[in-house]
Every structure is written in C-alpha cells, then in structure tokens.
Amino acid sequence: MQKILDTMRAAQRNEPPADGATRRDRLDRLASLVRDNRDAIATAISADFGQRSSEETALLEVFPSLGGIKHARKHVRRWMRVRRHWAEFWFLPARVALQPQALGVIGIIVPWNYPLYLAIGPITDALAAGNRVMVKMSELTPVFSALFADLVARYFRADEVAVVNGDAEVAAAFSALPFDHLLFTGSTAVGRHVMRAASANLTPVTLELGGKSPAIIGPGARMDHAVERIVFGKLVNAGQTCIAPDYVLLPRNQVDDFITLVTRRVETFYPSIAENTQYTSIVNDRHFDRLSAWRDEAVAAGAKAHMLGSEQGTRRLAPTLLTNVTGDMTVMQEEIFGPLLPIVPYDRIEDAIDFVNDRPHPLSLYLFADDSRVIEDVLTRTRAGGVTINDTLFHIAQHNLPFGGVGPSGMGAYHGKAGFDTFSRLKPILRQARFNGVGLLNPPYGARFRRMLSVMLGR
Structure with missing residues (x-):
C-alpha cells in the first residue's frame, strides 16, 4: 500500500x-x-x-x-x-x-x-x-x-x-x-x-x-403519508442504511393507528418476507444474530414485538415494530442497522424535541409535519447532520447539499x-498592485504614521 x-x-x-x-x-x-x-x-x-x-x-x-x-x-x-x-x-x-x-x-x-x-x-x-x-x-x-x-x-x-x-x-x-x-x-x-x-x-x-436517526411524526401530520415514507426508508436494504429511520416519535394517541398502517404498508411493499426476492437479506449471520438478539433482549425486558412477516430460516429478518421500549434496552442505545423499529410515544412536540436533544446528535432527522410552526421549532431546536421534511433518505441524493454528520x-x-x-x-493569495500606499506604514514611526494609524483605528 x-x-x-x-x-x-x-x-x-x-x-x-x-x-x-x-x-x-x-x-x-x-x-x-x-x-x-x-x-x-x-x-x-x-x-x-x-x-x-x-x-x-x-x-x-x-x-x-x-x-x-x-x-x-x-x-x-x-x-x-x-x-x-x-x-x-x-x-x-x-x-x-x-x-x-x-x-x-x-x-x-x-x-x-x-x-x-x-x-x-x-x-x-x-x-x-x-x-x-x-x-x-x-x-x-x-x-x-x-x-x-x-x-x-x-x-x-x-x-x-x-x-x-x-x-x-x-x-x-x-x-x-x-x-x-x-x-x-x-x-x-x-x-x-x-x-x-x-x-x-x-x-x-x-x-x-451513523447514530440513531429519529423520525418525528408531528401533531396533525398526514399519517398515511408518514407511514409510507418511513416504511420505505426503514426497509430498503432491510434497514442496513446509515441514515435509515432508527426510531419513531409520535403522538401517544396515534400509536395503534401507526402499527395498523405500517402492517398494511409492509404487506403491500413486501408480501411474504421469507420468499420475497425484493426484500434484502441481512449481510451475514453475525449481523442477523445480533439483530435477533437485540429484539429478544427488548422483549425479555418488557417490550412488545410486532413481527410483520415470517423468516423461516433465511437471513431475511422480519420487519418488527417494538413498543413499550425503555432507554436501557440496546435497541434504544445502539444504532440498529436493520429492520427493527422502536416506537416512542410523546404527549407534546416539545417532549419529542427534548428526547432527541437528550441524545447524541444524529446523522439524519426526519420530520413529518405541515404546520410551519412545528417545522420551524424542530429545525431550530435540534441538531443533525441532515434533515428531510415529509420524506426519508433523499436528502443524501441532492448534489447541491453537503452530506455529513x-x-x-x-x-x-x-x-x-x-x-x-x-x-x-x-x-489564499494576495496580489499587491504596482502603485499602492502600504509604504506609508513603514518605519520610522513618526507623526505622519501616527495620524494614519489614528484614522485606521477609527479615532
């Protein structure tokens, strides 16, 4: 080398x-x-x-x-x-x-x-x-x-x-x-x-x-649209994407609707997970076992797993929603890099913002909202490598935008x-003109220099 x-x-x-x-x-x-x-x-x-x-x-x-x-x-x-x-x-x-x-x-x-x-x-x-x-x-x-x-x-x-x-x-x-x-x-x-x-x-x-890139569903957001774009961003490449939505923050009273809509969308995008040739496998056994272990650990600690498909001995890990998650679970501490999606309910948008800010700055942040006040509040109060509003992933494909964390x-x-x-x-280059006044600043420093310096200093 x-x-x-x-x-x-x-x-x-x-x-x-x-x-x-x-x-x-x-x-x-x-x-x-x-x-x-x-x-x-x-x-x-x-x-x-x-x-x-x-x-x-x-x-x-x-x-x-x-x-x-x-x-x-x-x-x-x-x-x-x-x-x-x-x-x-x-x-x-x-x-x-x-x-x-x-x-x-x-x-x-x-x-x-x-x-x-x-x-x-x-x-x-x-x-x-x-x-x-x-x-x-x-x-x-x-x-x-x-x-x-x-x-x-x-x-x-x-x-x-x-x-x-x-x-x-x-x-x-x-x-x-x-x-x-x-x-x-x-x-x-x-x-x-x-x-x-x-x-x-x-x-x-x-x-x-990388890190844990959040998807925030704001109050009054178009839920069908948010679900479609989150499922797309999470499940292409089976979630093995550094800017994939890592977890979802959404109003507490919409959790059940979200699970129902995600289930329908996954069935539409990827029917029959185990046999579906358009659903990507986990790259190797080690990563498959890691993700399975994190899912099992979360369930053992009190989370509920909503598995949306059958694996049947393949490395095509079933998309899984996780509810009742807590901060001490590995899925809420480490970047998931797979098709597991924790759901974190909130009562006020301020609580969602605080949740994001209490954690390391993510590589990406996704916000689903049409209220300009909510959008401005989230943009000004959070820090992330890049932001996409009302979609996922595609800020990385904008050649006029820098990409970084x-x-x-x-x-x-x-x-x-x-x-x-x-x-x-x-x-950096400075080109001095043939005729210039910089010689006025040369020593010895007499009365003329002091008058010039006084003007330069704004006295």
Whole structure:
C-alpha cells in the first residue's frame, strides 16, 4: 500500500496539475465503469448479501452514483476557477483570491452496506478536485470488492485510482498511511480508531458515521403519508442504511393507528418476507444474530414485538415494530442497522424535541409535519447532520447539499461542491498592485504614521 501511495504521489508531483479536460475524462471513465457493468455489479452485491434485488441496487446505488458524476462533470470547470475579491479597504488596490488546488492522494474507506455508492461518491469528488485516489473496500462484501478492484484496474491507470482489499488488519494499516486526506464511512466506534491512526500523520479526516436517526411524526401530520415514507426508508436494504429511520416519535394517541398502517404498508411493499426476492437479506449471520438478539433482549425486558412477516430460516429478518421500549434496552442505545423499529410515544412536540436533544446528535432527522410552526421549532431546536421534511433518505441524493454528520455522527462533509472543497486546498493569495500606499506604514514611526494609524483605528 505504501508503494501505491508513493507512486501516486510521484505522479501527482511530476505531472502537470489536472486541468478541466483531464478531470472530466476521469469522471467520464468513472461513469462508464458504473454504466457498462450494472448487471455484474448488481449480481455481485446480491451474492454478498445473500439476496438483494437488482432494482434496489439500481435505485439506491447506480442512480445516485451516476447522478453525482454528472453533476460534478457539469460544474467542475466553474468550481476550479480562482475565487477573486478585493482586498480590505486599507490595502486597496490590492486583490485577494482563493485558488483551488488538489490536495494530492485521497484515501477512502468504504463500508459494506452500499459498497458501490459509498465508493463512487467520494471518488467522484476527489477526482473532480484533481486528486489521485486509493480505496479500501469492505471485507464483508468480498465478491463485489474483487469485482470493483478489477473494474477500476480496467478503467484507470494504477497511479490514478487504485483499490485495496483485505481484512481488518489491512484496513487499520490503510488508515495509518500518510494520505493528504482520509474519508471514512462506518460506525462511530471504528471511526474513533481511524481518526486516532490518521492523527499520527496529522492527516485530515472526513468521518461519515451513523447514530440513531429519529423520525418525528408531528401533531396533525398526514399519517398515511408518514407511514409510507418511513416504511420505505426503514426497509430498503432491510434497514442496513446509515441514515435509515432508527426510531419513531409520535403522538401517544396515534400509536395503534401507526402499527395498523405500517402492517398494511409492509404487506403491500413486501408480501411474504421469507420468499420475497425484493426484500434484502441481512449481510451475514453475525449481523442477523445480533439483530435477533437485540429484539429478544427488548422483549425479555418488557417490550412488545410486532413481527410483520415470517423468516423461516433465511437471513431475511422480519420487519418488527417494538413498543413499550425503555432507554436501557440496546435497541434504544445502539444504532440498529436493520429492520427493527422502536416506537416512542410523546404527549407534546416539545417532549419529542427534548428526547432527541437528550441524545447524541444524529446523522439524519426526519420530520413529518405541515404546520410551519412545528417545522420551524424542530429545525431550530435540534441538531443533525441532515434533515428531510415529509420524506426519508433523499436528502443524501441532492448534489447541491453537503452530506455529513455532526458530533458523534461525523465531521466534515462531501457531495457536489462541498466534496470538491473538502478534497481541495483553497490557497489564499494576495496580489499587491504596482502603485499602492502600504509604504506609508513603514518605519520610522513618526507623526505622519501616527495620524494614519489614528484614522485606521477609527479615532
């Protein structure tokens, strides 16, 4: 890995900085990699999961990947422009500027849950910014990771983009390399180790972590619509989504209606869970056992499980609503990352806001409300990495919005121009004019200087 990094750094140093044409060519090849191999990509991901429909992969991974590349290709020349301004008044007629400059070699650590999109997204931003890229794929998706390494080698030179595969020890060594920037997507616990390893080299990091993203159903919200969008956001990829709704806050008198409507919606979306080829499997036995154990633990501690389907020995975990949950249950402490959905009733919207604020800042927050006062109250009084109102998930697919967490859910952001800026050094430049007055500030400091200083200080 160090040799790959050294080769890339030498190429970055010895070749001319990537101009607009070079960057667009790299983005075109990245788009071709995805577009030309859609079927093979879907097949590989499904093999790793045990079952994931090609339609779901197309919607959740191929579509946003190609959209992000198209957006970057369209705007990259404008993003590359030097950003010019006048200097401060007392230094006129000098001009100042910010010159975007590629950082060098970017390291990207990809998780298993969306292995295509969470590789392509940051690669897109890094290439648009003119960098070289090293990517560490997840060992939990070995079929896709091997395919992706092969595809990258076919579409890119080894000193442009390179893929590294291996186990957790390889990932630890990868995060300790002296990259010019390191982006990690994964759990908060692992993110701490990545940041610690990067700190030895003073490598700046962008951490896209997770947490417990709440869905708040406000008073008077359209319940049918809220249920439809929450079920969609929770059950695509069987809930194995870092921004999936993790629990629901709703008015106490609407809990029974919510359960009834969710049951109907699940039956509509995914009839016959165990045999349904459009319902994604849990990625491996360890995660299936973890989720089953958390569900059983909650029930043993007094929660009621409303299982909406039969598993019948498969890794397709039945969607399950959990009522009567308490704060000491694991499902209310840890990010669930699966199709379990705790329900937390509230009496006043202020109680729901307090419930969210009493916990670590989430990666996402979902609010279902039409009352502008409720919307404004929740927006101004809570903190989250991103917010979607009257829907779930889709703020991540908006290329004009930065994506990132806050506090325990992450630091830094990317996507679109935000990603370009993350992987660029905005070099500050001052250009002094041929004729200027700065000589008036030179020593020796006499009466003229003191009069000038008095004016500058506003006396």
